Amino acid sequence: MFAIFHGEIGRYILFWLILERMIGIIAQTRDHLEHYGLWGKFTNHQLTQLYACRNLETSSLVGWLMGGLNYHAVHHACPDIPFNQLPEAFERIQKVLENHNLPLMKREAGYLESTLWLSHHPSLIGEVDSSNRMKKSL
DSSP: HHHHHTHHHHHHHHHHHHHHHHHHHHHHHHHHHHHHTTOOSSOOOOOHHHHHEEEEEEEEOHHHTTTTTTTTTOOOOTTOGGGGHHHHHHHHHHHHHHHHTTTOOOSSSSSHHHHHHHHOOOOTTTTTOOGGGGOBOO
């Protein structure tokens, strides 16, 4: 209301438009990074959810700012788990996968490193070679 009364409405609207666009760019980049190049179907829905999304290594602050979605595969497979319990769920799921002789989920480098790597290694659906990706098992 202060902006309206002092003739600053144009600057106020411009500020919010720029802010909205910046947040949109960050959200779209994050969303693209967490799914890009992981297309595929696995033997059941849960495994598809676990292996078709990226888990990223981040600091606890970045993990909190991203709402825990650095554990994106766990979020997809078990969306009812609160974000602060996703790290523990990741570890438990890893044990279940290991007990059933299934490949462990991977944790890739953080948002910036993974974005840079993927920007230099584009792929199309059907061209994904999971052995040629920057991954790190826990």
